[in-house]
Amino acid sequence: MEDLVKITEEPIDLEEVASALSSPELGAILTFVGTVRGIEDGERISYLEYEAYEEMAKEELLAICREIKARWPTVQRVAFVHRIGRVGVGEAAVAIGVSAPHREETFPALAYAVDRLKETVPIWKKQVGEKGARWKPAK
Amino acid sequence: MRVKVLLFAGLREAAGEAELELELPEGATVEELLTALEKERPRLSRLLPLAKVAVNRRVARKGTEIHPGDEVALIPPVGGG
Numbered sequence A: 001m002e003d004l005v006k007i008t009e010e011p012i013d014l015e016e017v018a019s020a021l022s023s024p025e026l027g028a029i030l031t032f033v034g035t036v037r038g039i040e041d042g043e044r045i046s047y048l049e050y051e052a053y054e055e056m057a058k059e060e061l062l063a064i065c066r067e068i069k070a071r072w073p074t075v076q077r078v079a080f081v082h083r084i085g086r087v088g089v090g091e092a093a094v095a096i097g098v099s100a101p102h103r104e105e106t107f108p109a110l111a112y113a114v115d116r117l118k119e120t121v122p123i124w125k126k127q128v129g130e131k132g133a134r135w136k137p138a139k
Numbered sequence B: 001m002r003v004k005v006l007l008f009a010g011l012r013e014a015a016g017e018a019e020l021e022l023e024l025p026e027g028a029t030v031e032e033l034l035t036a037l038e039k040e041r042p043r044l045s046r047l048l049p050l051a052k053v054a055v056n057r058r059v060a061r062k063g064t065e066i067h068p069g070d071e072v073a074l075i076p077p078v079g080g081g
Helices: A014-021 A054-071 A106-120 B009-015 B030-040
Strands: A004-008 A028-035 A043-052 A077-083 A085-088 A092-100 A123-129 A132-135 B002-006 B019-023 B052-055 B072-075
Touching (some): A004 A054, B019 B030
Parallel strands (some): A004 A077, B002 B072
Antiparallel strands (some): A028 A092, B002 B019
């Protein structure tokens, strides 16, 4: 099965992510779910609004999948699902996962996947809270 | 040539439009596109220096030439996740 790369306005389906990463020979499945915090630097947050340059974002994510497999060759599958549009507090904005026959390479590979997503993929986040709305670049 | 430029996030909001068209000489560079854009849309001038330019969905250098039919987009600082 192929890697899963998806940008969607629908709530993220974690079952879909797990099933994309599952196979009888893969004994280690690791996933990261990023959810919306209700408090950010002391400010009460109402929701986040995500926007993507979808075609480019998907190409960048597929490139990151290839990078991960080149660096950690036991990693067989990678999944990136990112939500766009309005995402409420406590809801998942992103789910990222990797799977391999054994666990050793999955931990560094997943950490790398999360970092790379924030660096180069054309997705933007607007934070809307009690102090107003502003676009927040990755730290 | 007429070049279509896609705008996102803060740049889209500042421009009040998600895409715009610019008239440029054929083979104009990314740097020339930015100069022309700043002249035509002065209210973007604060945000433009922070943006990268993608040509055909790849981040381009200042010297990259733009040809008819290319897909050009401005990429303000990203923040997924």
